[in-house]
Amino acid sequence: MLEVSELSTGYGAKDVVRGVSIDVREGEAVAIIGSNGAGKTTLLRAICGLLPVSSGVVGYEGRAITNLRANEVARIGIAFVPAERHLFPEMSVAENLALGAYPKRPDAKQQSLVLELFPRLGERSRQAAGTMSGGEQQMLAVGRALMSRPRLIILDEPTTGLAPRLATQAYESLAALRVQGVTILVAEQQVPLALRLADRGYVLENGEIQLEGPAAELRDNPTVRRAYLGIA
Amino acid sequence: MTAVLLDGIVLGLQFGLLGVGLTVVYGLAGVLNLAYGPIAVAAAVAVSLSMQSGLSAGPAVLLGILTAAVISLLLNFTILQPVYRQEGETRVLLSLLLTIGVAFIIDGILVWRYPIEGLSLNIGGDPVSILGVPMRTGSLLASAIVILTGGALIAFFRATTTGKAVRSVIQDEVGARLCGVNPARVRALIFALSGALAGLVVVTEAMASPVTISAGFRLTILALLVTVVGGLGSIRGAFLAGLILGIVNSVSSFYIGAYITTIILLGAAALTILVRPSGLFGKHA
Numbered sequence: 001m002l003e004v005s006e007l008s009t010g011y012g013a014k015d016v017v018r019g020v021s022i023d024v025r026e027g028e029a030v031a032i033i034g035s036n037g038a039g040k041t042t043l044l045r046a047i048c049g050l051l052p053v054s055s056g057v058v059g060y061e062g063r064a065i066t067n068l069r070a071n072e073v074a075r076i077g078i079a080f081v082p083a084e085r086h087l088f089p090e091m092s093v094a095e096n097l098a099l100g101a102y103p104k105r106p107d108a109k110q111q112s113l114v115l116e117l118f119p120r121l122g123e124r125s126r127q128a129a130g131t132m133s134g135g136e137q138q139m140l141a142v143g144r145a146l147m148s149r150p151r152l153i154i155l156d157e158p159t160t161g162l163a164p165r166l167a168t169q170a171y172e173s174l175a176a177l178r179v180q181g182v183t184i185l186v187a188e189q190q191v192p193l194a195l196r197l198a199d200r201g202y203v204l205e206n207g208e209i210q211l212e213g214p215a216a217e218l219r220d221n222p223t224v225r226r227a228y229l230g231i232a
Numbered sequence: 233m234t235a236v237l238l239d240g241i242v243l244g245l246q247f248g249l250l251g252v253g254l255t256v257v258y259g260l261a262g263v264l265n266l267a268y269g270p271i272a273v274a275a276a277v278a279v280s281l282s283m284q285s286g287l288s289a290g291p292a293v294l295l296g297i298l299t300a301a302v303i304s305l306l307l308n309f310t311i312l313q314p315v316y317r318q319e320g321e322t323r324v325l326l327s328l329l330l331t332i333g334v335a336f337i338i339d340g341i342l343v344w345r346y347p348i349e350g351l352s353l354n355i356g357g358d359p360v361s362i363l364g365v366p367m368r369t370g371s372l373l374a375s376a377i378v379i380l381t382g383g384a385l386i387a388f389f390r391a392t393t394t395g396k397a398v399r400s401v402i403q404d405e406v407g408a409r410l411c412g413v414n415p416a417r418v419r420a421l422i423f424a425l426s427g428a429l430a431g432l433v434v435v436t437e438a439m440a441s442p443v444t445i446s447a448g449f450r451l452t453i454l455a456l457l458v459t460v461v462g463g464l465g466s467i468r469g470a471f472l473a474g475l476i477l478g479i480v481n482s483v484s485s486f487y488i489g490a491y492i493t494t495i496i497l498l499g500a501a502a503l504t505i506l507v508r509p510s511g512l513f514g515k516h517a
Contacts, residue, residue: 071415085407
């Protein structure tokens with residue numbers, strides 16, 4: 001579904017991400033794990049059109065979408081949930097959700113699906129997004145992304161700023177999404193959570209893919225265990 | 233006193249709408265358009281010229297508003313393009329420098345080609361009594377137009393999908409792009425709207441008193457004051473600030489004198505900023 005090959009990108013002259021290839025098949029959940037500053041965010045931003053690609057190809061459903069602008073990427077079935085969420089702080093929850101469906105009017109069926117996944121958003125529908133707690137804002141960011149009925153949802157560190165219990169909850173909702181057939185690509189520092197959700201994973205360090213394989217294999221890999229799972 | 237207050241409200245509604253046109257462009261594009269006043273004056277001249285060439289008032293006014301919208305759009309698509317490649321303070325500064333240049337150019341062309349032009353729209357009819365105060369039909373018509381436009385604007389921003397898209401870009405441009413909103417298209421729409429508002433306000437002004445071609449600078453300053461007091465980028469802030477400043481303006485020019493009024497307006501603005509540095513409805517208040 002998503003095929004990234006030999007992608008290099010960065011800010012200014014020096015590439016932060018170099019020659020990265022990843023692919024995501026329909027219906028899969030794929031995790032990109034790595035420490036802070038490994039280049040995960042940079043990679044995702046380039047895929048989603050928020051950052052120019054310096055070389056390489058981003059393919060989506062057999063078509064090159066390299067350097068397509070973010071607002072165009074959003075309209076071909078890819079939804080991106082950035083770590084900073086980028087909600088509309090002075091708009092209500094309902095308005096934020098409605099904009100997720102832009103340029104169409106919000107689809108009632110999709111909206112009830114989102115509210116089923118995050119009942120809290122229904123209770124808070126008239127509250128301004130900026131006044132909600134971190135956990136609720138994360139729900140809203142995912143909910144807004146889902147309103148466009150994406151086929152692929154890409155999340156950058158969905159657990160940013162969440163307490164452990166809320167982080168676990170966030171991944172439970174992602175697991176529920178999977179069941180509904182949404183393909184997921186997630187970048188995560190909280191490796192145990194990500195590898196529990198994912199079918200496959202990539203380890204990104206210093207802007208390059210160090211390791212890849214099925215999630216179960218990565219969980220048992222000695223390097224991964226030492227570096228990310230805190231097990232000697 | 234009632235008469236002075238009513239006058240202030242009529243004026244304030246116009247101030248508010250004038251401020252909205254400037255503030256949306258700032259909120260959306262990070263551009264403080266100093267050519268705003270001269271663009272309004274260009275609209276006035278266009279109306280006046282079309283009426284001289286035989287057009288009736290209605291179509292002439294529409295043509296004038298269209299002229300202002302087109303100039304504003306041109307500004308967006310030409311000289312401001314390099315500005316959009318900059319971010320934050322650099323963008324604001326660059327836009328100030330470029331649009332002040334444009335202001336001089338428009339002003340210069342107007343003074344050169346149409347030095348004695350001006351716009352005065354005489355609306356006939358007997359004065360209408362409101363709260364015991366006889367009001368000129370022109371002022372009432374102007375207020376009605378301004379109120380209707382203001383209402384339509386609020387409805388547009390609150391209730392329509394496009395209006396929400398505009399607000400989304402103002403609040404978080406990255407978020408808007410992730411929702412599929414094209415910021416460049418929204419920007420074009422808002423520049424056209426801003427120009428049209430400038431034209432509309434100047435037309436309503438001309439219904440009460442003549443607008444001369446030297447009005448550009450005053451209109452820009454007025455719009456800036458309203459924008460700053462209301463909070464940069466805030467639409468409801470601009471309406472409220474316009475009303476307040478309009479009333480201050482009327483009261484002070486009636487009781488103190490027209491010459492001092494400008495200073496008092498500036499003082500009122502300074503006072504607001506002293507108490508609330510980002511204006512009445514500023515983003516970071």
